[in-house]
Amino acid sequence: MxxxxxxxxxxxxxxxxxxxxxxxxxRAVARDYLREHGGRTVEETVGLLAENLADYRAAVHRTDxxxxxxVVAGLLAARGAxxxxxxxxxxxxxxxxxxxxxxxxxxxxxxxxxxRVDSVVTACAVAVAETGTIVLDGSPDQGxxxxxxxxxxxxxxxxxxxxxxxxxxxxxxxxDPARPLTWISGPSATSDIELDRVEGVHGxxxxxxxxxx
Amino acid sequence: MSGTFIGMxxxxxxxxxxxxxxxxxGNLRHATxxxxxxxxxxxxxxxxxxxxxxxxxxxxxxxxxxLDRYLVQLEEAVTAAGGTVHWAADAExxxxxxxxxxxxxxxxxxxxxxxxxxxxxGLNEALEAEGIRAYETDxxxxxxxxxxxxxxxxLVPAIHRNRGEIREIFAREMSEWGRPAPEGLTDAPAELxxxxxxxxxxxxxxxxxxxSGANFMVAETGTLVVVESxxxxxxxxxxxxxxxxxxxxxxxxxxWQDLEVFLQTLPRSSTAxxxxxxxxxxxxxxxxxxxxxxxxxxxxNGRTDTLADEVGRQALRCIRCSACLNVCPVYxxxxxxxxxxxxxxxxxxxxxxxxxxxxxxxDASLPYASSLCGACYEVCPVAIDIPEVLVHLRERVVxxxxxxxxxxxxxxQPAKGHAAERAAMRAARWALTRPGALRTGQRLASRTRxxxxxxxxxxxxxxxxxxxxxxxxxxxxxxxxxxxxGGKGAEK
Numbered sequence: 236m237x238x239x240x241x242x243x244x245x246x247x248x249x250x251x252x253x254x255x256x257x258x259x260x261x262r263a264v265a266r267d268y269l270r271e272h273g274g275r276t277v278e279e280t281v282g283l284l285a286e287n288l289a290d291y292r293a294a295v296h297r298t299d300x301x302x303x304x305x306v307v308a309g310l311l312a313a314r315g316a317x318x319x320x321x322x323x324x325x326x327x328x329x330x331x332x333x334x335x336x337x338x339x340x341x342x343x344x345x346x347x348x349x350x351r352v353d354s355v356v357t358a359c360a361v362a363v364a365e366t367g368t369i370v371l372d373g374s375p376d377q378g379x380x381x382x383x384x385x386x387x388x389x390x391x392x393x394x395x396x397x398x399x400x401x402x403x404x405x406x407x408x409x410x411d412p413a414r415p416l417t418w419i420s421g422p423s424a425t426s427d428i429e430l431d432r433v434e435g436v437h438g439x440x441x442x443x444x445x446x447x448x
Numbered sequence: 449m450s451g452t453f454i455g456m457x458x459x460x461x462x463x464x465x466x467x468x469x470x471x472x473x474g475n476l477r478h479a480t481x482x483x484x485x486x487x488x489x490x491x492x493x494x495x496x497x498x499x500x501x502x503x504x505x506x507x508x509x510x511x512x513x514x515l516d517r518y519l520v521q522l523e524e525a526v527t528a529a530g531g532t533v534h535w536a537a538d539a540e541x542x543x544x545x546x547x548x549x550x551x552x553x554x555x556x557x558x559x560x561x562x563x564x565x566x567x568x569x570g571l572n573e574a575l576e577a578e579g580i581r582a583y584e585t586d587x588x589x590x591x592x593x594x595x596x597x598x599x600x601x602x603l604v605p606a607i608h609r610n611r612g613e614i615r616e617i618f619a620r621e622m623s624e625w626g627r628p629a630p631e632g633l634t635d636a637p638a639e640l641x642x643x644x645x646x647x648x649x650x651x652x653x654x655x656x657x658x659x660s661g662a663n664f665m666v667a668e669t670g671t672l673v674v675v676e677s678x679x680x681x682x683x684x685x686x687x688x689x690x691x692x693x694x695x696x697x698x699x700x701x702x703x704w705q706d707l708e709v710f711l712q713t714l715p716r717s718s719t720a721x722x723x724x725x726x727x728x729x730x731x732x733x734x735x736x737x738x739x740x741x742x743x744x745x746x747x748x749n750g751r752t753d754t755l756a757d758e759v760g761r762q763a764l765r766c767i768r769c770s771a772c773l774n775v776c777p778v779y780x781x782x783x784x785x786x787x788x789x790x791x792x793x794x795x796x797x798x799x800x801x802x803x804x805x806x807x808x809x810x811d812a813s814l815p816y817a818s819s820l821c822g823a824c825y826e827v828c829p830v831a832i833d834i835p836e837v838l839v840h841l842r843e844r845v846v847x848x849x850x851x852x853x854x855x856x857x858x859x860x861q862p863a864k865g866h867a868a869e870r871a872a873m874r875a876a877r878w879a880l881t882r883p884g885a886l887r888t889g890q891r892l893a894s895r896t897r898x899x900x901x902x903x904x905x906x907x908x909x910x911x912x913x914x915x916x917x918x919x920x921x922x923x924x925x926x927x928x929x930x931x932x933x934g935g936k937g938a939e940k
Contacts, residue, residue: 238537243516245753246697253513268499272495346654347653351645359757380685380728381685403708407704420721420724426677427604430479430604436644436645437649437679
């Protein structure tokens with residue numbers, strides 16, 4: 236007998252006490268929890284996102300579409316970045332004002348090559364106001380998962396209010412589980428040493444979120 | 449379970465040194481109290497906590513009641529997405545599968561994201577025996593690994609170490625494993641974290657094989673979820689060419705939508721955050737993004753035996769948040785090591801004796817490693833009634849009865865050590881129903897009080913070994929009451 240059959244057999248014997256006509260999944264769980272916490276206007280939701288991002292030590296910047304290229308160029312300059320990783324589908328206008336060397340996101344590039352790049356600029360799939368979270372889904376304007384991981388400086392552009400939802404339930408409903416998803420709430424952090432929070436262990440130590448709208 | 453814990457003495461013996469270690473108790477008290485207060489604040493922020501908790505409980509219960517169906521559905525979905533599913537009945541089989549998979553890649557080292565399941569089966573030791581080195585990459589796990597120590601907490605395994613001890617370990621051990629610690633390393637947390645970053649980065653960047661666990665598996669879509677803070681998880685899940693995930697069969701949720709409950713309750717319960725810094729989800733393999741080969745090893749190792757116990761099966765709802773550890777007065781004083789398993793604290797006290805059976809001294813003692821105060825049940829985000837299971841397991845240890853081991857029904861004999869307790873209870877019943885005998889006994893005890901030993905002889909030794917014997921008063925209470933007319937009469 237294979238281990239698969241053995242384990243499934245054990246499960247079935249272990250559940251011999253469970254009645255056969257058990258409640259189906261759809262009725263087994265009462266979903267009377269909230270879809271979002273508290274009523275907010277669109278502007279308040281965006282404000283909450285900015286507040287919660289900052290609370291988790293992401294740097295938050297706000298601008299309009301016309302000002303975006305200037306903000307991105309300024310952030311790269313302030314960082315002293317000499318190279319920036321660029322996902323294949325990133326809006327070219329976003330980097331129009333900077334002279335920093337572009338490094339294209341390619342499947343062949345090695346982790347060591349990525350480690351030599353200073354910064355990365357991406358879009359996002361959705362942002363969650365209540366938790367201060369941005370979610371990347373690997374779309375062409377966000378690139379492969381590793382490009383937002385290895386460089387030490389990540390600039391993420393969020394279109395407000397279109398890409399902002401209030402809550403985790405609303406975010407999941409917008410996302411495609413078949414895509415590789417990365418949920419990011421603030422920069423990399425650890426509390427392993429006496430529960431003191433320290434930013435930046437393995438992921439980017441600096442996360443800057445630009446809210447554009 | 450893990451070879452690391454073989455031969456552990458019973459909990460009271462293992463805990464004795466810990467409760468006398470002032471540094472350890474200080475470290476633990478600081479950590480548990482800090483996180484306890486933060487958790488309460490994070491939970492208070494969501495007004496529907498009770499509803500989320502109830503939904504979490506029901507999702508997990510429903511899944512467990514149909515576990516066979518969801519396992520088969522998950523297997524189909526993972527396979528359809530390009531992954532390969534393996535089934536492991538016990539620790540030995542799981543280790544054999546992972547070792548073979550690593551060897552097939554031709555590599556002799558792997559990077560690991562912290563995983564309770566791989567600790568439970570002693571994977572690192574099994575790989576080592578086959579000449580494969582496993583690097584733990586979570587900061588706390590690194591501290592534990594370099595210190596040749598054992599984890600002491602589910603979420604913060606190095607909770608029992610302070611910054612000075614961590615600096616010591618890094619300065620001494622890092623060069624043995626790879627990049628040495630920087631010269632003049634101080635005990636500032638930021639400097640220690642930086643040392644770990646540099647030490648581990650060279651391993652991440654060259655790693656070809658990653659090993660992980662998972663917090664959740666979605667049966668409907670075949671999606672795996674890892675929740676973490678540091679980014680070491682993302683490194684292990686995305687940079688290697690081959691990813692091997694070892695996951696307990698109870699970690700399934702039926703549908704994508706179910707994550708909306710647990711992604712709200714898990715971070716707030718564990719690290720007291722609205723959301724943990726990083727959550728990664730992956731469904732099989734994705735072209736040119738992440739590992740090219742994905743293997744899922746589904747682990748039983750006592751879980752189906754636990755499922756067979758109608759009272760105890762609720763322990764399988766556990767999402768490993770560790771909130772119960774942080775509120776437990778026993779854990780706070782004894783620390784995680786005394787529990788003799790990778791699952792310490794209240795949840796460990798009910799999970800380990802079920803996964804492993806109550807055959808060993810430590811497992812038979814774990815249901816007693818509790819004050820039954822109920823704080824663990826209060827904070828549990830999936831409402832596991834830990835006190836109920838503790839009492840149920842105590843009864844099993846004392847009375848014996850039918851249990852399932854490795855899929856077979858066996859009858860457990862009553863534990864030997866409890867014969868004295870049963871005899872003492874019988875004697876107490878006899879004396880308390882005979883007032884004359886009780887009075888005589890009490891007077892005799894009072895008169896001989898100066899001769900009483902500090903510990904009991906014979907079978908009573910085990911009992912008094914962990915308790916201070918109460919001093920016998922000079923005069924029995926009943927005599928005092930009669931002499932003074934209930935305290936109204938003249939004292940002396």
